[in-house]
Amino acid sequence: MSAISYRHYAQPKIEVKKQALVTVIIPFLNEADVLAVCHQRVCEALNTLHQHCEILYIDDGSQDDSWTLVSQFQHPLHQVRCLRLSRNFGKEAAMSAGMKAASGRCVILLDADLQDPPEYIPEMVKAWQNGAQVVEMQRRERHGESWLKRTTAHCFYRFMSQMSDYPITENVGDFRLMDQKVVNVINTLPERTRFMKGLLAWPGFTRTILSFDRDARLAGNTKWNYPKLIHLALEGITSFSTKPLRWATTAGAITSFIAFTMAIVIFTKTLVWGDPVAGYPSTILIVLFLGGIQLLSIGVLGEYVGRLFIESKQRPLYVLMEDAMTKPTFQYSGP
Ligand code: UDP
Ligand code: MG
Numbered sequence: 001m002s003a004i005s006y007r008h009y010a011q012p013k014i015e016v017k018k019q020a021l022v023t024v025i026i027p028f029l030n031e032a033d034v035l036a037v038c039h040q041r042v043c044e045a046l047n048t049l050h051q052h053c054e055i056l057y058i059d060d061g062s063q064d065d066s067w068t069l070v071s072q073f074q075h076p077l078h079q080v081r082c083l084r085l086s087r088n089f090g091k092e093a094a095m096s097a098g099m100k101a102a103s104g105r106c107v108i109l110l111d112a113d114l115q116d117p118p119e120y121i122p123e124m125v126k127a128w129q130n131g132a133q134v135v136e137m138q139r140r141e142r143h144g145e146s147w148l149k150r151t152t153a154h155c156f157y158r159f160m161s162q163m164s165d166y167p168i169t170e171n172v173g174d175f176r177l178m179d180q181k182v183v184n185v186i187n188t189l190p191e192r193t194r195f196m197k198g199l200l201a202w203p204g205f206t207r208t209i210l211s212f213d214r215d216a217r218l219a220g221n222t223k224w225n226y227p228k229l230i231h232l233a234l235e236g237i238t239s240f241s242t243k244p245l246r247w248a249t250t251a252g253a254i255t256s257f258i259a260f261t262m263a264i265v266i267f268t269k270t271l272v273w274g275d276p277v278a279g280y281p282s283t284i285l286i287v288l289f290l291g292g293i294q295l296l297s298i299g300v301l302g303e304y305v306g307r308l309f310i311e312s313k314q315r316p317l318y319v320l321m322e323d324a325m326t327k328p329t330f331q332y333s334g335p
Contacts, residue, residue: 020054020079022046022125022177023104027058027094028112032065033219038112039073045121046078052328054079057112058098061088067322074326079103084322091223092194093318095174099183107183109174114218116175123210124177132208135177136169141213156233160197163241168201169209176200192310192317195236238303245304248297255293259286 024042028035039055046053055078057070070082083097095109106128110116120137127135145153157170174196178186185203224232237244 020104021051023054023102025098029060031112042118045118057082058094059084060094071324081325086319086321089318133179133205136172137175193239198240
């Protein structure tokens with residue numbers, strides 16, 4: 001057998017691509033008024049890192065000029081990529097689309113309205129370089145938000161961290177940095193009902209908390225209203241814990257016990273003292289009370305059955321309509 005010579009085969013060219021240091025994911029819905037300033041401030045913050053980064057805009061079905069605007073954004077040092085969803089799927093789905101597409105060694109989630117100041121990015125990256133795999137940004141102050149919103153948000157965070165079987169840090173929203181490893185884990189979580197505060201906290205890993213003052217919106221209005229927030233809270237509770245089901249069972253057990261004790265008392269009183277059974281109002285009250293508890297328990301059960309129904313359909317979380325990308329033109333020679 002003749003020996004095979006490999007000399008004649010062309011050596012494959014290995015192209016060494018530098019992975020972006022950070023991917024900043026910015027989901028937006030109708031934010032044409034703020035996007036230009038947002039892009040400028042994010043770029044300025046990334047420039048201080050002196051490495052290639054990626055800015056990933058996710059258009060969550062905007063009806064204004066937002067898409068035309070972002071698809072023209074570019075930067076000589078950083079890759080700018082814009083994904084457009086086919087309709088409004090919600091911020092949670094938009095962030096999930098961003099995390100699937102992100103190519104950086106770590107990922108930062110940022111709101112387009114500049115309530116999460118991009119100037120904190122270098123500090124977050126430093127904490128990550130010092131070993132934290134998740135850098136959570138805890139709100140110290142919430143400028144530009146009403147007393148009612150601040151209080152309800154605070155109560156909700158406190159309630160959720162008590163309900164959850166694993167720690168969800170209070171007053172930490174979506175603004176955070178995550179290592180690629182953490183993002184890969186989150187990308188494998190298949191649920192359709194995406195309560196992000198719970199999902200992002202689920203993988204664990206080493207954490208650092210940094211404090212920041214949340215600014216007021218630069219322009220435009222919040223996309224949330226109270227019915228939407230109540231829906232989000234219900235979704236959060238029922239998609240992350242089965243404790244309400246246990247509460248329904250406990251309420252049932254307690255009322256049955258009370259009813260049983262009362263039955264014994266009434267029965268004894270009638271037999272021993274011959275008391276006539278009195279009290280139309282108390283009967284009505286008890287019937288209404290039990291009816292309320294029963295309806296509430298059925299409602300709780302219905303919430304979980306509804307979640308099962310949605311999950312069983314296995315529909316995609318979002319549909320991508322367009323994908324525009326501009327590569328950096330300048331090569332960093334450093335590490
Ligand atoms: N957003 C989105 N899809 C939605 C709602 C909001 O992508 O369905 C974006 C919005 O454009 C902004 C961020 O999510 O960049 C936060 O939204 P908003 O400021 O309305 O929420 P708030 O800060 O009041 O909680
Ligand atoms: Mg906002």
